Each structure stands twice: as structure tokens, then as C-alpha cells.
Amino acid sequence: MLSSDEIETLIYEAIAALNSERDATDQIPATPETALFGVDAVTDSLSFVSLITDVETSLNVDHGLDISLADDRAMTRPISPYDTVATLRDYIVELLEDR
């Protein structure tokens, strides 16, 4: 199973892919605290969905893990799993542990 650090790296790779299409002055920082969703988010809707899709694709294609990061389970959590890189990482760890 992927470790928490490996999942975080995978999220950073998705951020790097986004940054490759953004201006040098508009780069998304790759840190656990980086806000992905919500009032402090550094991503707009297009970028956020792109990031989620890239992470899902990597989990699926590169690691054979068929999980969805946007489904009923994510919707019903009291705290959004999309708030920051760290909450997204922890959510993926939780999904993998429950498989």
C-alpha cells in the first residue's frame, strides 16, 4: 500500500503539472498546508478539478488503485477532504486503509 509520504508526493506531482501551465508569478506552493478548496484556496475550479483528476488517474493507472476522490463519502464528511494537501492526503490514506 502507498505510504502517506508517497501519496503526498503524488499530490505534489499533480501540483507540478498544474504549475507547468501557470505563470511564474502564479505558482501553487507544494506544501501540506496549501489550501486547495475554500476561501483561502490557491486554485480555481478548473485547476482544482484538474488536480483531483490527476491524482485519481495516478492512483488508478500507476498504482492499480481504483478509487474515487469525489463521491458520496467525500460529500458527507464533516470536514472537507479537499481543504488542503494534508487533508486530501489523509483522506486518500483512509480510503486505501478501508479497501
Next chain:
Amino acid sequence: MSAFGPEVIHGHHVTLRPLVVADAARTLAWRLSDRTTYLNRGAETVAEQSAWIGSRPRNERNFIIELRSGTPVGMVSLIAIDPANRRAEPARFLIGEPDAVRGIPVAVEAMQLVYGLAFDVLHLQRVYGTVASDNRLMIKWQKSFGMQEEGRLRRHLFLDGRFQDAVCLGLLEEEYRTVALPRMNALIRRP
């Protein structure tokens, strides 16, 4: 009530209300901003934009996206509504006030409301559209919500100073229910 659904469509975060001539100056400013690289060229003046709004055909629904506060933040349309073949094209999707929507899933909910109009109200079987091939984020966004790539029109668009392919995308009614709706719901956290 329009021939094609309710005049106003309410969501949790946004409302879609009809585009009217009084929106000409605001929507022109949005369309002339640097965020519209991938939209087709349109009106250049408020008068032209007013004329364009006033001449929309009956088989289109053109909306202003408003926050629940009433603040206009963007536009979206459902065009080429074809009841005989039960299809239509979501189009002219533009968030004009990105700072006003930060942290609010406006784009996702606006598109969900358009899909709801198409599939739940008008009982269409299919929505479709084209996206410029350079607009990779939008292609990924649409595919993430269930759109399937159905083809490619080579050098179909002259945008941003050069010819680009148009990527043809389509979403069937069952894909809306099994893919688009669950994923959109997950990203639209209720207030």
C-alpha cells in the same frame, strides 16, 4: 416559464437567471477580459453586445450566474436545444468575477444546474460541445464530470493567433446520472 424550462433556476450557492439586454456592458467586459482566450470572438461594443443578446433564438437558454446575494459572477448557456433529437449544447461558460467566487463551487454548481435543466427538466438524451485543444484544463474538467471524447475536428478554430483542433465531447443521460451528478454533488458542499 420558458418553452425550455423555468425562467430562474436556483441552486445552493448560485442562481441562474435569464441574460437580458441590461447585462450587455457587464458581459462584454467579461468576454473582453484575458480569461476568454478560448471563447469564440464576439461583440466588440456594448451596442453590439446588446444587439446580440436581443437576438438570441428561441431554442437557447442564456443565463447569468448569480451568487445567492444577487451578485452576477458569470454566464452559461444551453444552446441548440433540439427536442426532436433530444440534445443540446452547453456553451458560453464563463466565470467573469473569479475573485468573487473564490472558495465557492460556483462553476461546478452552475454546470450541474445546466445539466439538470437538460436531463431532468427537458428530458434530453445527450449534451455535447467542442473545446479548443489548447484548453487542456477545461477538457480535463469536462471529462472528470463524465464527458466522453467523441472526436476531433482538425484545425477547426482560429484562437490565440493560431489554428487549433476542436475536441468533441458528449455526455449521455445515463453518464449524467452515474458519473457527473455524484462527482458534482461531492464538490458542492451544502452551506
